[in-house]
Amino acid sequence: MFFGAALIFVVVLALGALAMLRPRAIASLGPKRTILWGGLIVPSLILTMLVIAAFALGERLLAAPRPDMPLRIEVTARQWVWDFRYPDGSVTSGHVRMPAGEDVDFVLESADVIHGFWIPRLGGKLDAIPGHRNVIRLRADRPGTYGGVCAEYCGSGHAVMPFTVEALPRAEFDALSSGLAEARR
Amino acid sequence: MKARQKPEPIRLHKELSAIWETPPGIAQLSAVNHTIVGKRFILTAFVFFAIGGLLAMLIRVQLATSSTAFVGPERYSQFFTMHGTVMMFLFAIPLFEGFAMYLLPKILGARDLAFPRLSAYGFWCYLFGGSILIVALLLGVAPESGWFMYTPLSSSVYSPGINNDIWLLGITFVEISAVSAAIEIIVTILRLRAPGMSLERMPIMAWYLLITALMMLFGFPPLILGSILLELERAFGLPFFDPVRGGDSLLWQHLFWLFGHPEVYIIFLPAAGAISMMIPTFARHELVGYTAVVVAVVAVAFLSFGLWVHHMFTVGIPHLALAFFSAASGLVAIPTGVQIFAWIATLAEGRRPRWDVPMLYLGGFLFIFVLGGLTGVMLAMVPFNWQAHDTHFVVAHLHYVLVGGFVFPMMAATYYWLPHFTGRVSDHKLSVPAFWLIFGGFNLTFFLMHLTGLRGMPRRVDVYPAEAGWDWLNLLSSVGGFVMAAGFALFVVDLVLQVRFGTAAPRNPWGARTLEWAMPTPPPAYAFASLPHIDDRADRLDPDTLGAELSSGDGYLGHARNGWMETLGVDMATGAPSEIVILPNRTFKPLISGVLTLFFVLCLLFKFYWLSLVVLALVFASLLAWSHGMGARRDCEELAAGNGLVLPLHWQAERPxxxxxxxxxxxxxxxxxxxxxxxxxxxxxxxxxxxxxxxxxxxxxxxxxxxxxxxxxxxxxxxxxxxxxxxxxxxxxxxxxxxxxxxxxxxxxxxxxxxxxxxxxxxxxxxxxxxxxxxxxxxxxxxxxxxxxxxxxxxxxxxxxxxxxxxxxxxxxxxxxxxxxxxxxxxxxxxxxxxxxxxxxx
Structure with a gap:
């Protein structure tokens, strides 16, 4: 997309400059043909390809139901902290653990205003909207620690609402979870 | 040849001036003339632009590095909310309204707009509504929930102060003025043209403004409604957006963006109209693909109402619906491309385009706007949007589109029409360095913001951690911002110098071929001493000979009669003259109604609801009083309109x-x-x-x-x-x-x-x-x-x-x-x- 855009940009500006400096070069194409090709045909082709590609990619990123539903982590956003609830009922604040190398569904809810759930390194963002439940499917390919932020302006604490994501190998994640469950019992 | 007494040009000028001119002093407050009101809109809009720019500087200081924050988050949220609000509602829309009011009658061959007092009232509403917001800013109680005021953050639960009431009431005040301006523009274009100017002969700018005004007519009401409902929720507890009581914040988002996206094109299209007027003049060739451009503009208007959801790709709407809006958003690139290539083809057809200051600014427009359009297509793609939404990438994109698509063309337009405003030619001295400072500063500021955004910096944060690694990008952006500000300062100095000390210009200094140049500059209050007959497309005229003919009274209505302010009404499609329209003369009534409306808004703001009903009744009474003395107490036979034409007066016409x-x-x-x-x-x-x-x-x-x-x-x-x-x-x-x-x-x-x-x-x-x-x-x-x-x-x-x-x-x-x-x-x-x-x- 970047290189395509850069190419279109250079071509359009070059045509603009050419029209100023060497008008004959463009005039020889004929005005109708210039408008038809430049304004209609070429962009239509590019846009059609882009929209189809984007739709296909979007379908893949979507949290569609499937037989082996991934791990679900319930996220509740409030001014100005993120709470994470795991299937076993344990809760963490401002910090979330997830298994690496597999999809994880984050179920987003808000206790007050709209917040935006975003872990830039892992992919797209989705809003946590009061009264609604949104699901975003993310995957950390490699274990590691990633930063997450609030992307939707949510009041004076908006800038200081970060959270950390700890992606662990599945075994470690399971061990930690059961360990916590053990400890609670 | 018919024997006809030919008035002398000088005598005609004196007689018409006596009727149309607004005397100096206190009477200036009663002005309703489109030239005066248009200039007031333009000047006021530039003042608000300076205020908005100042806020932008404060934002750039705050963000320059991770340790330069100088205000807390509360103040900072007022800065960015007001920056967006001022630029959108108090600068862009009114600036184009001002240009439209000033130019429309002149390019259509009419003497004034259809409802001169309504434009004056609109100006007062705009000035008062805008002033409420600025006063609030100075008092530290400015709106603070972002320019799109998402609920529930903007509700009284999470923003209890008066701040957001000021936004809702002040902006609604300004919006009502914008809707009335839209009605005025549509009716003027459809009904007050020179005889013979059929729709397909209109200058291209008239098409752009007609379609823009129609978009305003249907685009602004959803936001006006949304604002009223939110204010009802805040003031009286009626839930519309409160999720706890069956409301939904998504309703606000739909209403807001149903307005908000057309708004972007409402801002861009008039600027594109100005470009379509300037390019043919400098190309010395009429616009190529006139019909294609008109179709493209209509297509933009329709599409723009079908893609508001692309501001809401991250709220959890089903993917297939997103794909629809994504395709529609990408589709807008096509009619926009048609316009750009029509301009390029026009330049090329001219064979020897002329280079001057407005063209330099148009070059800046092409560079910046094309980049903004390309990032727009990127953002229209849903997966990319999920990543870039609400980051500084979007901030960069929207500034490329709005500054490229509006500010640069409007600066070009300012230099292009300045000789018309002042009767003085512009010269190059400061305008060229000003351009390079603005252009360079702009790209330094906003090009880097794409990267800042891609590196994960969200919008509207007042501080960011040093370890995020955004420091150097932000610092360079801030430096660019100040370079740009210096450029704008130079631009203002240049304008002041040219207005005060420019050399006197001949009529029509650019060799343009549209009607607004067929009059002396600066223009007389009555615009045309007599009205032309148009029998060709109105961008192929010869203003120099036409101007002389019209000022000697050779056209229609080349007389002063009964102290009336006369202009012609024509058939919408064909341009056949149908009635003589008598326009209302200068009066203080619009000011009085404006002040009363201000009191009404203040009553609501300070919650004097019972008093507000009384004031509202006064507002209505004052508006109805406008019709006092209008019309006639006896039937009038049809009257001579010049050149053998005999027409009824408008209040005896079928559909005036x-x-x-x-x-x-x-x-x-x-x-x-x-x-x-x-x-x-x-x-x-x-x-x-x-x-x-x-x-x-x-x-x-x-x-x-x-x-x-x-x-x-x-x-x-x-x-x-x-x-x-x-x-x-x-x-x-x-x-x-x-x-x-x-x-x-x-x-x-x-x-x-x-x-x-x-x-x-x-x-x-x-x-x-x-x-x-x-x-x-x-x-x-x-x-x-x-x-x-x-x-x-x-x-x-x-x-x-x-x-x-x-x-x-x-x-x-x-x-x-x-x-x-x-x-x-x-x-x-x-x-x-x-x-x-x-x-x-x-």
């Missing part, structure tokens, strides 16, 4: 401008009403906390009576017109209209009062809003009836002079239809609320 204004006002109002009904259905379908515990079941008996009354009012309104034409009992029918409208208003209010616990749930609140809406419309119908009686009593009405009653008839019909729909809607909502759509709920 004011008739169309009422039709358009009803169209805008209907859009608002439709948005309200949409809101009611949307909440039932999507919002949490449904069904409600209590259902607002309206009384069938009351509803039947209300329907009867509102229908009877419409029928009596029609009979009143017939009585006037057939010398029947006019006062009887008018009295009946008034009585039935009052009864209908009362019944609607009674039904509204019977709604149980309206603050408990959105269902009740929506039903209440719909009924009160119907009551207000019936009440206004009663006022129209009284006004009709007053006009009849004053002797202004006759079989030939039935305009006032025919305008009122439109309203009575409209009120009847919406009243019946309101009743049906309350029953439907009650039915739906008691039988919820189980399957539709997640």
């Amino acid at each position: 401008p004011s008739w169309w204004a009422m039709v358009l006002a009803c169209a805008a109002d209907a859009t608002m009403f439709a948005s309200l009904l949409f809101g009611g259905l949307f909440l039932w379908l999507v919002a949490p906390q449904w069904p409600p515990a209590l259902v607002a079941r309206p009384s069938v008996v009351l509803a039947l009576f209300a329907a009867l009354m509102i229908g009877a009012a419409a029928v009596s309104g029609r009979l009143a017109v017939r009585a006037l034409q057939e010398r029947g009992p006019v006062p009887l029918w008018l009295g009946l209209v008034g009585a039935t409208q009052l009864a209908a208003a009362f019944l609607f209010l009674l039904m509204a009062a019977q709604i149980p616990a309206p603050t408990s749930h959105a269902h009740q609140a929506t039903s209440l809003a719909i009924l009160v809406y119907a009551a207000i419309h019936a009440g206004i119908g009663a006022i129209f009836a009284m006004h009709g009686f007053w006009r009849w009593h004053g002797g202004y009405l006759s079989a030939l002079r039935s305009l006032d009653l025919r305008i009122a008839r439109i309203w009575h019909d409209y009120a009847a239809v919406t009243g019946l729909v309101s009743l049906a809607a309350t029953f439907l909502l009650a039915f739906l609320a008691s039988a919820p759509a189980e399957g539709a709920r997640p």
